[in-house]
Amino acid sequence: MAPKQQIRKEEWERRLHDVQVSKTDLNRLVMDYLVIEGFKTAAEEFSKEAGLASPVDLESIESRMNIREALQRGDVGEAITRVNDLNPEILDTNPSLYFCLQQQKLIEFIRQGRISEALEFAQEELAPRGEENPEFLAELEKTMALLAFESSPSAPPSISDLLSPAQRMRTASAVNAAILESLSQGKEAKLVALLKLLCWGESMLDERAEFPKLDISEGTFK
Amino acid sequence: MSARRSRSTSISVPASSSTARLENVISMPFLASPGLVGSPRPRMTNATRPSLTVSSGPTTTARRNVATSPVRSISGSYSYSNAASRSPVHSTSPPVFEPRIIRAGPSPARPVDPACFPSVTSPPTAPTRRQSTTRLNSGITPVYHAPMRTVEGSAPTTAPAVTHTQTEVFPRPTYLDHSALRDLLQTDAPISSVDARSAEARAPVTWSTSAYPISVPAVSHYPYLRRVQTPVTESEDEGSSPPPSTAPIAPNPVLMANPVLRLPTRWSEQDRHPPLSVSPDGRELTFIGPSCIGEKDSAAARANHPIPPACGIYYYEVEILHKGSKGHISLGFSSPDVRLSRLPGWEKQSWGYHADDGWSFPGHKDGSPYGPTFDTGDIIGCGVDFSQHRAFYTKNGTFLGMVFENVGKGHELYPAVGLRHTSESIRVNFGHAPFKYAIEDHVHSQQNCVWADIQSTKINWDLLQGINKYEEPSDSRESPKTSGIEDDSVKAPLRKLVLSYLAHHGYAKTAHAFQAQCERSRVPVASTSAKVEQDMDTDDNTTIGPDQELRTRVDIVNAVLRGDVDTALVQTRLHFPTVLEREQGLMLFKLRCRKFVELSVEASEALKRAKQLQPQPTQEVAERGPELHSRVSAGEDVNMDGMDGEGAMDVDDPSHEAHSDSSMNSSSVSTSTLSATEDRSETASRPRQASRSPSARPTSPHAAAARQALHTALAFGQTLEADYKHDGRPEIRAHLKRTFGVVAYTDPLAAGGEVAEMAGQEARVRLGNELNQAILESQGKPVHPALEMLYRQSAACITQLGLLNVGSAAFADMPKEFLEG
Structure with a gap:
């Protein structure tokens, strides 16, 4: 590898200066973030203050958030109902998402110690799907293994993880993403993608050159 | 708002000379992002623009040399060394390599050319340029569908037509529009066509098509790396920046921020083995003479420019x-070091696909x-993918599939072709015509792959806080599974980022x-976010300080936005007194200038009202209205009237007609004309006024109001001039001049161009x-919100990576990913 190139501060400032981005561009990024992350009132205010149209119906933000919250507190039934209220096609056209929700429901039964209900639900609702699709079956088996370990600390992480908040979060994100997709929105805020890009870009560049690094929390340079 | 967008594109361009304006127009496609209005400052120093038009000169001209056109006779007078070396010697010229200068992307030799070439280059390029100028000026978005290509397709490119220009000029192939560094990639086509087309898509991330290194005026103009000490003057600095005619400062290689990356456009006249003959248009290679015998002997040729890895994929x-x-x-x-007596693929650093057996040879x-x-x-x-360093055919x-490894790693790479036998002949398409293969789709799918790969990067908050800083407790680095926003260690800082952006711009x-x-949806958070929420709390309840400051700042900015400069001044003086004092009162000066503009506009509006609302006695008013105005606009008249003691509003003086024409030129309103020391306050002049034209007076109170408004404006203007006449700072002078220019127009808002921009x-x-930035700065806050810096830093990294030949960077198309849709 060639020695690192030194990029002078002046040169870098020039580059920063040359970047074409306007306040409206940035406002849109912020709006995208507010919408996707579900900040409904903020999105409303921002739409007025910045004179920017919201890319989606703001009401949809609220129902999406309600669904997410329902999933995060473990109320899968409520979430399914609400998703279908919002747009029945979301679950109809997405079997793996529907399975994911059913699996979450099973997990919640087990978490609550409602073992017989869990078994019944698994046999009636999930087992037939597991036959259709080997991936579903594997997930089902993994979930059923929870019963065997039953809060034993010896359970392997991949199984005990199903009971962690992260699992709820994953399900909630998957549903959230599907709803956003049905609204033709990205599943993740563009700002997050931007952060990833910067991480990639800075580390790639760091291998090749010395350049001023940004402290993103302050917006200043090191 | 939207109605104004087109106009806003030219706003930041207060250049005073017509050349400068032309260049600005050319650069407009890149300014075309609708939000520029709100951007904290103009994005470019225009003085550097002219370069790009000129840049196509040398090469094109050199081309024309080869052709048998009348231009040729002139060629001898060039002082351009390359032109000489490219003289149309086909069979006799030895296989010399082109001088290195030609290949070096950022060619430092270019800047000297413009002066030498205009006579030759301007005829072909000027019309195109002018055409695009007017089109853009009129605010119509130019819709191009590969302009040059259409021409080529429809025109009889066959026999006789070709004789005119034998080198085919073509714009950047459209598949390269996918490259994040597209604006650096250029063929020899007149720049305007390329630019206009990219305007069709969207303003790209980087403005960069400067043909030669831009001399960085002064570091302080880009206050990104500093925090407090830098003055916030950049949005007005065009006035003081050197005019385009200024000779380019000796290029400093380090500051060559954005070089032009030349694309191959033809086979090289020099970089070929003698038995190969290049057709006049540079596209055909024919093996002339006895066939090669034995494997040692072959004949290869390379293109005139190496392939810039910033293409991402070249084809x-x-x-x-x-x-x-x-x-x-x-x-x-092949690399430039490979012997031309060998077929590509036989030697190290060359790669080839052979016709006779269909085999590939990896060096x-x-x-x-x-x-x-x-x-x-x-x-x-033949394609090369710099994101994988592989080739395909x-x-x-x-x-036919991907092939080879490490293609073009660590050296320049040229399109290369080798022949061995008499009469073998090929014709190349470097983008002269549409491609057979759907290369755009190919590029597009590879772009998606690379982007997905980039997006699998885990957000490393420590990295984002500066690589050397590891102060955060390690618990913020847990949860390796999710790299997205579900990760709380990202969520909280992101919220802070957004919040500080909102506060910065005063979206209270x-x-x-x-x-x-955020408070309501409080989730279990890592330490970083706890800190953030604490910050938020402070903002909200604990101390009223920051919140109050935000509100005051918003009020002040809003006052400016609705034209209430007085309130803005008073409030600023009260809460942020240092803002007005900094830089010897520059901000105060600008605010006062704005007040003058507001008064002038007010006066012109009042005049309009007078015309509209008084249709009865209008005959008179309507006639007098414009007279009066053009009168006033001819600054000298006003002044002389003042001296005569006749009152500025004397509409009966016939001499005004002589002056009204010249008054349309803003610069003709010499600032000195308004510097009358005589205090012509409105109270003083009005009675005189009334007595002089009694007929108009009682019937048109609106006209009276209009006169009064105008007079107030002029009186203020005189004070302004008097206060700053000893301030020799160029930016003050320029700004003052432009400010006074506004009064020269009957209806500044409708005047269009520079005047409307000012008004x-x-x-x-x-x-x-x-003002917002100045206040923030005075409070020790960053001039640019962190969010903006996030974007800028990312884009700067991508550009730099592209210039360092990291092919993947070409596929990180930020405008596409973040700004569209």
């Missing part, structure tokens, strides 16, 4: 015109079966709603932003 096609008896044709790529004699053989009439595509539009209500919702809402927005 060209070759038509086999004549396969000859054996078909020992090799198509591919040594041991090739391997790769694709079908190819024959006369076949079209073979196509035959008659069909993809949004900020409050956002904060409130309109955009100017308020700009000033408001400037």
